[in-house]
Amino acid sequence: MFLQQLITGISIGGIYALLATGYSLIYSLLDFSNWAHGEFAMLGAYVAIVFANMVGVPFLIAAVLGVCGAALISFFCEKVVYRHIRSTGAPNMFLMIGAMGMSTIFQQVANLVFTGQYRSFKFKLPVNTIEIAGAYLGVLDLISLVLTAVILVFLMYLINKTKFGLNVRAIACNAYAARVLGVRVDRSIASVFLLAGSLAGVAGILYGMKYNVFPTMGNIGLKAFVASVVGGLGSVPGAIVGSLLLGVLETFVSGYVSSSLRDFFSFALLIVLLLVKPSGLFGVDVQDKA
Amino acid sequence: MAVLLKVENLKAAYGGIHALRGVSLQVEEGEIVSVLGANGAGKSTLLKCISAVMKRVEGNIEFDGKPISNKPYEIVEAGLVQVPEARQIFAKLTVEENLRVGAGNRKDTDGIKKDFERVYALFPRLKEREKQYGGLLSGGEQQMLAIARGIMAKPKLMMFDEPSLGLAPVIVTQMFEAIKELNKEGISILLIEQNANKALQISDHAYIMQTGLVVRYGTGKELLADDTLSAAYLGE
Numbered sequence: 001m002f003l004q005q006l007i008t009g010i011s012i013g014g015i016y017a018l019l020a021t022g023y024s025l026i027y028s029l030l031d032f033s034n035w036a037h038g039e040f041a042m043l044g045a046y047v048a049i050v051f052a053n054m055v056g057v058p059f060l061i062a063a064v065l066g067v068c069g070a071a072l073i074s075f076f077c078e079k080v081v082y083r084h085i086r087s088t089g090a091p092n093m094f095l096m097i098g099a100m101g102m103s104t105i106f107q108q109v110a111n112l113v114f115t116g117q118y119r120s121f122k123f124k125l126p127v128n129t130i131e132i133a134g135a136y137l138g139v140l141d142l143i144s145l146v147l148t149a150v151i152l153v154f155l156m157y158l159i160n161k162t163k164f165g166l167n168v169r170a171i172a173c174n175a176y177a178a179r180v181l182g183v184r185v186d187r188s189i190a191s192v193f194l195l196a197g198s199l200a201g202v203a204g205i206l207y208g209m210k211y212n213v214f215p216t217m218g219n220i221g222l223k224a225f226v227a228s229v230v231g232g233l234g235s236v237p238g239a240i241v242g243s244l245l246l247g248v249l250e251t252f253v254s255g256y257v258s259s260s261l262r263d264f265f266s267f268a269l270l271i272v273l274l275l276v277k278p279s280g281l282f283g284v285d286v287q288d289k290a
Numbered sequence: 291m292a293v294l295l296k297v298e299n300l301k302a303a304y305g306g307i308h309a310l311r312g313v314s315l316q317v318e319e320g321e322i323v324s325v326l327g328a329n330g331a332g333k334s335t336l337l338k339c340i341s342a343v344m345k346r347v348e349g350n351i352e353f354d355g356k357p358i359s360n361k362p363y364e365i366v367e368a369g370l371v372q373v374p375e376a377r378q379i380f381a382k383l384t385v386e387e388n389l390r391v392g393a394g395n396r397k398d399t400d401g402i403k404k405d406f407e408r409v410y411a412l413f414p415r416l417k418e419r420e421k422q423y424g425g426l427l428s429g430g431e432q433q434m435l436a437i438a439r440g441i442m443a444k445p446k447l448m449m450f451d452e453p454s455l456g457l458a459p460v461i462v463t464q465m466f467e468a469i470k471e472l473n474k475e476g477i478s479i480l481l482i483e484q485n486a487n488k489a490l491q492i493s494d495h496a497y498i499m500q501t502g503l504v505v506r507y508g509t510g511k512e513l514l515a516d517d518t519l520s521a522a523y524l525g526e
Contacts, residue, residue, distance in 0.1 A: 163394065166383075170391045173380035180341050180374055182366030182395045182443060 003135035005255045006248065011141040013247020014148030015210075018203035019224030020231065020239035021155060022196030028172040028234040029189055032092040035099040036077055037200055038221015039106035044070025044201030045208035045217065046110060052121050059123035067201035074197020077102060078190055103218065110215040118212040125209055144206045151202060152240055158195075159236060168192060172234070223250075226270045231281050238282030245269075291318040292355075294447055294478050295340070295370070300349035302332075302339050309335040311502040312349070317447060322469070322479040324489040324510070327499035333482045334375060336499075337451050340480075341365060341372045354446065367395045369446035376455060377436040381425030385416050388424050388435055392442030401444065409438035412468065430461035437468060441477075448472065449480040454488065466492055490514045 019041060026034045048066025051057045057065075081102065085094050126139040159165035167188045170178045179185045200221075204213075207220060223246065231242025246266055253265045273280065295317040302310040309332045317323045325333050338344035340351055342362050351358040359365050371392075380388050389409065393402045410417035413434040419427060424435060433453060440448050450469065454462040462485065470492050473479050483489035490496055493510035498519070506513065513519060 163390075166387060166390060167394065169383055169387075170380050173382050174378050176343065177374055177378035177380065178391065179343055179362045180366075180372040181392055181439065182363040182371070183391065184363050 001135070001255075003133065004137060005251050007135075007137050007145065008141055009248035009251030010244055011138075011145040011148070011247070012210075012251060013227075013244035014145055014152075015203045015206050016220070016224045016227045016247055017152060017240045017243035018148060018199045018206075019221055020228040020243045021152070021236050022199050023221075023225055023228040024231075024234055024236050024239040025159075025168070025192050025196050027228070028236075029168065029175075029192060030082070030086070030092070030095065032095040032099070033225060033233075034077075034196075035096060035221070036102040036106065037074075037099075037196065038218035038224065039103050040070045040074045040197045040200035040218075041204030041207065041221065042110060042213075042215065042218035043073050043106060043204070044197075045204035045213045046114060047201075048205050049114075049119050049121065049208070049213050052123055053119070059121065062123075063205050066205050067198050070201025070204060071194045071198035073106075074193045074200065075190060078193040083186065083189075103221075107215050107218065114215065116215055118214045119208075120212050121209060140210060144210065147202070147206070151199065155195075155199070156236065164188070164191065223266065226266060229280055230270060230273050232279055232283030235280070235282040238280055241281060291320060293317070293352075294319045294321075294354060295480065296350075296352040297336075297340065298350045298352075300336065300339060300351065301347045302335050302344060303347055304335075309502055310339065310346075313499070313502070313504055315497050315504060315507075317478055317480050318494075319446075319478055320473070320476070321494040322473050322481060322492055322510075324481045324483055324486075324493040324496040325499060326483055326486045326489060326496060328484070330501070331499040332502040333499055334451055337372055337449050337480075337482060340370070340449065363395060366443050366445075369444070370449070371440045371443040371445040371447075372449045372451065373436050373440045373453065375451035377429075377432045379424040379427070379432050379435050379439070381423065383424055384421050385424060385427070385435060386420045388439050389416075389442050392439035393444075396442075396444060402442070405442055405444065409441050412441075412471065413438055429457055430464070433457060433461070433465060434468070437465075437472075441472065445477060447478045447480060449482070451482050452484060453481070454483065454485045462488065486519070487514070 019037060022037055023033060044066045047069030048062045051065045052059050052062035081098050082095055085098050126143065129136040129138050159168060167183045170183055171185055171188055175185055207217060224243065227243040227246040228239040230246060231238030249269060250262050250266055254262050293316050298314050300310050300313045313336060325336065327333050335344065339346045342360050342365055353368055353370050359368065380391065389406065393405065396402055415431055416434055416438055419431065424432065427435060453465055457465065466488050469479055469481065481489055490510045490513050496508060496510055496513050497504045498506035
């Protein structure tokens, strides 16, 4: 039972991590919380649903298209909205408000186009379980967990070992200095939105496979946000650790206490952490976290 | 000598406030040129316009015989790099990573390797602290890193924005020595300074700015000999 819960918790935490790392990356570059980020996950899941269920392409292709869709929508938000808000020299609060606006718009559009109906992939999901050491582990959970782990390792590699990552980290430290040294700042930012959007797309599809796809499913973005604050906003490893912690906590609360108290505990963790260590587990500086 | 950087009638403004009201200057190949003036004279704005991180209202800038690009990275690629005010090193990147960002627009792997050796020879402290975070360096070491980071871009012209600001006098002297050394190695220098004396001592030519205009021009020697200068223009 314990092992089962743990694996489920880690696999849910992994889905949060796919979103939380995106929050953290964008926050580290632009100092604002991209509230539309959860909606990228929702839209990616819908793109995959459209291709898988309505067009009828094989599930894997639909999933890839869904990920691309989420990446493009994220990229589009940066190109069309955030970049222009930045170029006016407006305070970062405006970016956050812009993001909130887009979040609502995306939800409403999804509601209009797809209705509020809960949809599931027609693709036959692996609902079976396998028995390991007396515990019954969901195959879907295991697939989700492995896929997430591979993606996150790749993400850490990108950030720490490549020139793209070096530029991103330089911009996060000091965008002005990066710019005068010849870093193509706007291009790096746009690439990060593509990357964060595609991770959100994966998260949305995994979440949609496990539960359902519906217009307000982007609200898991809020959980991912909590996880990235717990881990230390702006820190990618922090976002991953915070997500796993939150996923496991939620699963254990649901399993051993009550599933209706799940969110109570998640947000209590957030509040306690903000009181005790406001910079988060991996946080480096405490600043405006609007 | 060929003119490397030519600025003509440059005007720039913050909102409605005119920070530059028609500045012209030039840097010839191999020269050290200083721009001096009190706070608010428009010196930093001048550098920002040349680096294209700020839009100019009017005027022409030519670098290496061609109109300068309006994209900062193309300016760096063309061989003009800025060492920004207050150093602005990347605090959470190691010394080595800071230098690699500086070399980011270059493709010549061998040349980059050689320049790593070159800056480590110029500033042995940086070699010792290669794997440390930039933010952990002392003020003087950070200034060395900021200069070294600029050198990594393989510039023809380096622009320094107040490099002596906030540094101990001993370090300031070392820094001016380093700038002279770079110039000997063939890099032309445009130096923005409030420390007029030190700057004039190493300058071939100097411009004095006041409220967005160039008010004096001369060789370093001429301006050094002029006693009225500091009282009139430099706010000393």
